[in-house]
Amino acid sequence: MNRIPAVSASNVWFQFGDVHAVKNVGFELEEGRFLTVLGPSGSGKTTLLRLIAGFQQPNQGEIFIKGQTVREVAPNKRSIGMVFQRLALFPHMTASENVAFPLKMRRFDARMISERVKKYLYLVRLEGLGGRRINELSGGQQQRVAIARALVFEPDLLLLDEPLAALDRKLREEMQLEFRRIQKELGVTTINVTHDQREALVVSDQIIVMNHGEIQQDATPLEIYRSPSNPFVANFVGVTNLFHGTLESLEGQQVVIRISQQMLIGTLKSENSTLAQGVLVKATVRAEQVRLFRRQSENRDCEVCFDGRVTDVIFEGERILYELSVAALSNTLIRVIHHDQRDFSTFEIGETVFVGWQSRDMYVFVVD
Amino acid sequence: MRRNPSSYPLTWHLMDILEAVFSKIWPKGGGLWNPYLMLSPAILLIGLLVLGLGYIGDISLRTLDTSTFLFSEEWSLTNYERALTEPFIRSVIWRSILGATIVTMITLLLAFPYTYVMVRTRSAFLRKFLLIALFLPFFIGQVVRAYGWLIILGKQGIVNDILGLVGIEPLRMLFNYPSVLFGLVQYMFPFAVLMLAPALTAIPEEIEAASESLGASWVETMLHVVLPMAKPGLIGAGLVVLTLSLTDFAMPAILGGGTQDFVANAIYDQFFRTSDQGFGSSLAVILIVIGSLLVWVIFMLVGAGTLALGAKDK
Numbered sequence: 001m002n003r004i005p006a007v008s009a010s011n012v013w014f015q016f017g018d019v020h021a022v023k024n025v026g027f028e029l030e031e032g033r034f035l036t037v038l039g040p041s042g043s044g045k046t047t048l049l050r051l052i053a054g055f056q057q058p059n060q061g062e063i064f065i066k067g068q069t070v071r072e073v074a075p076n077k078r079s080i081g082m083v084f085q086r087l088a089l090f091p092h093m094t095a096s097e098n099v100a101f102p103l104k105m106r107r108f109d110a111r112m113i114s115e116r117v118k119k120y121l122y123l124v125r126l127e128g129l130g131g132r133r134i135n136e137l138s139g140g141q142q143q144r145v146a147i148a149r150a151l152v153f154e155p156d157l158l159l160l161d162e163p164l165a166a167l168d169r170k171l172r173e174e175m176q177l178e179f180r181r182i183q184k185e186l187g188v189t190t191i192n193v194t195h196d197q198r199e200a201l202v203v204s205d206q207i208i209v210m211n212h213g214e215i216q217q218d219a220t221p222l223e224i225y226r227s228p229s230n231p232f233v234a235n236f237v238g239v240t241n242l243f244h245g246t247l248e249s250l251e252g253q254q255v256v257i258r259i260s261q262q263m264l265i266g267t268l269k270s271e272n273s274t275l276a277q278g279v280l281v282k283a284t285v286r287a288e289q290v291r292l293f294r295r296q297s298e299n300r301d302c303e304v305c306f307d308g309r310v311t312d313v314i315f316e317g318e319r320i321l322y323e324l325s326v327a328a329l330s331n332t333l334i335r336v337i338h339h340d341q342r343d344f345s346t347f348e349i350g351e352t353v354f355v356g357w358q359s360r361d362m363y364v365f366v367v368d
Numbered sequence: 369m370r371r372n373p374s375s376y377p378l379t380w381h382l383m384d385i386l387e388a389v390f391s392k393i394w395p396k397g398g399g400l401w402n403p404y405l406m407l408s409p410a411i412l413l414i415g416l417l418v419l420g421l422g423y424i425g426d427i428s429l430r431t432l433d434t435s436t437f438l439f440s441e442e443w444s445l446t447n448y449e450r451a452l453t454e455p456f457i458r459s460v461i462w463r464s465i466l467g468a469t470i471v472t473m474i475t476l477l478l479a480f481p482y483t484y485v486m487v488r489t490r491s492a493f494l495r496k497f498l499l500i501a502l503f504l505p506f507f508i509g510q511v512v513r514a515y516g517w518l519i520i521l522g523k524q525g526i527v528n529d530i531l532g533l534v535g536i537e538p539l540r541m542l543f544n545y546p547s548v549l550f551g552l553v554q555y556m557f558p559f560a561v562l563m564l565a566p567a568l569t570a571i572p573e574e575i576e577a578a579s580e581s582l583g584a585s586w587v588e589t590m591l592h593v594v595l596p597m598a599k600p601g602l603i604g605a606g607l608v609v610l611t612l613s614l615t616d617f618a619m620p621a622i623l624g625g626g627t628q629d630f631v632a633n634a635i636y637d638q639f640f641r642t643s644d645q646g647f648g649s650s651l652a653v654i655l656i657v658i659g660s661l662l663v664w665v666i667f668m669l670v671g672a673g674t675l676a677l678g679a680k681d682k
Contacts, residue, residue, distance in 0.1 A: 055577055075580045088578035092596045101592070105583035153583065 004067040006031040006189040007052065007157060012061035014047055021047040022058070023213040029206065032187040034180070036200040039210035040236070045193045046085075048210070049161050052191065054078050065156060076105075081150030081188075082159040086166070087142055089134045095145045096121070096130035102153040120148040123182060140171050147182060158183070160192040164199065176202050197237045201225065209233050229269065231282040231365050239287035239321070241334050247279040247366075255364050257281050260330040264304060266362035280367040287337040289361040292322065292347060293354040302356030308334065310351045322347060324355055421656075428649035439646055447650035457634060457651070464630040465658065467545070468614035471552045475609050476602060478553070479560035484594075486561070487568045506558045514622035517551055518542065543625035551619040556612060560605040567601020568594075603670055610666075611659050631655045 005028040014022040022044045029035045037045040050056045052063055054075035062069045070078055081102075090098050096117050103113045121130050124144035134142060143163060150158060160179070164172045180203045183190050194200055200207050201221045209216040209224065209232070217229040228234035235242055245259035255268045266283055291302055299305050311333065312323035322336040334355060347353055391397075398405045429443035451457050486498040505513060520526050521541040528538040541547060571594060579589040595602075617632040629637075631651060638648030 053577075053581055055580075075577070076583050076585055078581075080581060082578065082581045084574050084578055086572065086574055088572065088574040090575065090579075090593060090597075092599075101579075101584075102582035105585075105588060149582065 003030070005029055005064075006033075006066060007035075007191065008064045008067075009048075009052075010062055010064075012048075012051065012058045012063060014044075014051060014056060014058050016047075020213050022051065025061070025210075025213075025215055027208055027215065027218055029189060029191065031189055033205040034183050034190045034192065034203060035206045035208065036192045036194060036204040037208045037210055038194060038197060038200040038236070040195055043210040044213035045195075045210050046161060047213075049159055049191065049193045052157075053080055053082055053159055079153075079156040080159055081153065081155040081157070082161065083143075083146045083150045083163045085161045085163060087146045087163060089142060089145055089149070091134050093134070094130065095126065095132050095134065095137065095141075098134065098145055099130075099148045099152050102149065106153055116152055117148075120152045123151075123185070124148045124178075139167060140175060143167070143175055144178075147179070151182070151186065151188065154188075156189065158188050158190040160190065162193055162195070164194070164196070172196075172199070173202075179203055201237070209236060211236075227269065228284075228363070231284060234284040234286075234363060234365075239335055239337060241285045241287060241290070241332075243283040243285075243329070243332065245281055245283060247275060247277060247281050247364075249277065250275060255281075257283060257364055259283065260328070260332075262306075262328055264362060265359040266364040267360055268366075269363045270366040275366065282365045282367055284363045284365070285357050285361055287321070287335040288339070290334060290336040290355060290357050292324075292336055292338070293356070294346075296354050299354065299356055301358060303359045304362075305354055305356035308353060308355045310347050310349050310353060313347065313349055324353065326355060424649045424652055427646050428653050430646045432644045432646050437643075447647045448654070450647065451650050451654055460629050460631055460634045461654070461658070463545070463628065464614055464655075465662075467549055467552070467620075467630065468610050468662075471549055471556060471613040472606050472610045474549075474553050475556045475560045476606055479557055479564055479605065480598075480602070482557075483561045483564040483568050487565060488573070502558050502561055505554070510555055510618045511622065513555065514551055514618055517547070517554075517623060521547065542623060543627055545624075545628055548620050548624045548628045548630075551623040552613045552616060555616075555619060556609045559608050559612065563605035563608055564598070564601045567598050567604070571597045599670070603666065607663060607666065610662060614659055614662070615655060631658075 008026075008028040010026045012022055012025045013020065025044075025048060027035075037048060039045045047056065051058050054070065054073065057071070062071060064070065065078065065080075090101065093101070099117045099120055100113050103116055108116070117130065118127075121127055124147050126141060126144050126148065129137065129141065132141075134145070137145065146163060164175050164179075167175060176199050179190075179192070183203075192200075192203065201224075204221055206218070207221055207224045208218045211232050217224060217233045219229075224233060224237055228237065231242060234240050243259045245257045245264075248256040248258050248263060250256070250268060253268045255266055257264055257266055264283070291299075293299055293305075296305065296307075306326045306328045308324040308326040310322055311325050312321075314321040314323075318339070320338045322338065324334045324336065325331045326334055336355065427439065428447055429445070430439040430441075431444060431446045432439055482498065482502075486495055486502075489495050489498075508516075518525070522528070523538055523540070523542075525541075527541065531537075531539065575593060575597070576589055579593045580586075584592065614630075615632055616630060617636065620628050620630040620633050621636075624633075632655070635648045635651045635655070638644045638651060642648075
């Protein structure tokens with residue numbers, strides 16, 4: 001079955017002056033799905049969103065909504081609801097008037113407007129607050145008005161331009177779940193932009209990781225986390241240890257690499273077409289895959305085991321993060337996350353411990 | 369822990385020296401009175417103004433005896449009665465009010481798009497050009513500018529010369545009501561732009577983008593979003609232009625050529641031609657009352673809060 005995607009882009013380029021903000025971007029998003037474009041600031045993710053919204057025109061390539069190119073369609077004629085970074089609510093109107101605005105602009109009749117406004121204020125749990133002015137509402141309530149305003153005219157597509165970035169952590173996490181609930185309830189196709197990896201993992205059906213204007217990986221949250229396609233993705237999502245080394249030998253996807261005189265076994269994540277010995281590689285191990293032992297004899301299943309010294313202990317509540325210096329790896333710092341409550345504050349700064357991991361958890365990437 | 373002091377900017381050192389000197393001279397300081405002490409020069413200035421107003425109010429109630437050239441000992445409302453009944457003065461007052469109103473409306477109408485383009489344009493060149501074009505005439509005094517218009521619009525002026533080349537009889541473009549209003553609009557324009565610019569800068573571009581993405585056309589965005597949000601600036605600019613043009617002297621005097629007097633010109637005549645300070649003062653008081661009434665009416669209509677003075681919690 002060959003369904004037309006709700007949104008797609010092919011070969012999209014955009015540049016500001018001589019800076020390529022978006023380079024050769026292409027993707028497809030199915031109807032009703034929640035896509036997050038994840039990347040650090042300056043990665044081109046917001047520009048991509050503005051291109052989809054129509055505030056900017058791509059220099060090259062096409063964007064399609066429901067299979068139709070939108071090159072000639074002005075922003076106010078695209079059926080897109082957008083929640084802006086700083087919300088961009090109209091301060092001279094009440095919450096209800098803000099929500100009614102897109103309906104008035106589309107010449108809905110008065111009865112329909114009041115029905116819809118009521119329905120959407122209820123949906124975002126603001127019933128009874130419609131008469132308030134924008135500055136009489138709390139940050140979270142303002143977020144909800146912005147969502148209602150973007151959805152009330154039932155657009156084909158909802159765009160979220162990091163609207164949660166300015167909120168405190170607790171409210172942000174609450175609103176993430178709220179976005180997800182509303183999106184699932186209405187089934188509206190959504191594209192969210194964020195630099196918050198946690199938010200991306202929590203809310204999305206599909207994640208596109210961007211860096212320097214290019215798509216690094218386009219996959220489900222689970223795939224992005226479990227099998228990152230390059231060191232950037234591995235590093236950007238989750239807490240990851242990164243090693244530099246050279247290739248020794250390979251057999252299928254299993255490789256032996258040399259990191260400061262140590263031979264380590266890992267899983268190759270790059271294409272293995274023509275790889276020679278001595279090729280530069282990057283290897284990653286997730287912080288939660290690394291184990292710590294007081295005695296070497298405690299090691300049950302780690303093929304790799306070194307002795308190291310604890311240099312920092314960071315207590316984060318539900319987990320604890322250790323930083324270790326490993327002499328065998330030229331004092332590379334290794335970060336370890338412990339979730340086991342019984343292990344908490346077992347190790348102290350300066351203590352000598354054993355650190356190990358399983359070979360299958362070390363991913364190896366060829367450096368281009 | 370002291371760092372190397374030379375790493376701090378010069379102004380910080382100056383502040384430190386000032387503070388040291390001040391604490392030597394007056395170790396205890398003014399405490400809670402400090403803000404009021406700093407306010408006192410301004411209060412003094414306003415106080416002098418009030419004193420002058422008191423004097424004007426007093427003399428406006430005394431009539432001039434034309435035979436002895438002395439002012440009456442008793443107060444009476446004779447001067448005011450005269451001002452409000454004499455047809456010439458009444459026409460001057462109406463001319464001023466109508467003129468100021470027309471000038472305000474035209475100036476705002478012209479200044480709004482000018483400011484909008486100046487604030488929103490992405491071209492640094494265009495913004496600089498608009499700013500320079502705004503300020504250049506601003507630096508030239510009002511009187512010199514009015515004389516400039518005499519040269520341009522006069523019987524033998526540049527415009528009539530050009531019209532003569534294509535065979536059009538010289539037009540009479542000066543010494544009438546429109547020429548005074550024209551001069552005033554040109555004079556008030558920079559004031560209005562300068563008052564509007566911060567108000568328009570304060571409207572985030574994101575708001576306009578939002579309005580557009582919600583389905584509003586450019587015209588609807590202007591009408592429903594930008595104009596209402598610019599209201600404080602429009603009212604502020606309107607008040608400045610209204611009061612300045614209501615009380616203007618030079619433009620009616622020079623471009624009106626004595627036939628288009630505003631109240632200020634009538635006051636001048638009473639003080640320096642007829643030497644009837646009493647009657648002149650009564651005209652001054654009437655002008656103040658009219659100006660204050662106009663401002664009061666505008667505040668009543670739109671609310672003083674729209675000026676955004678201390679209206680944080682509104």
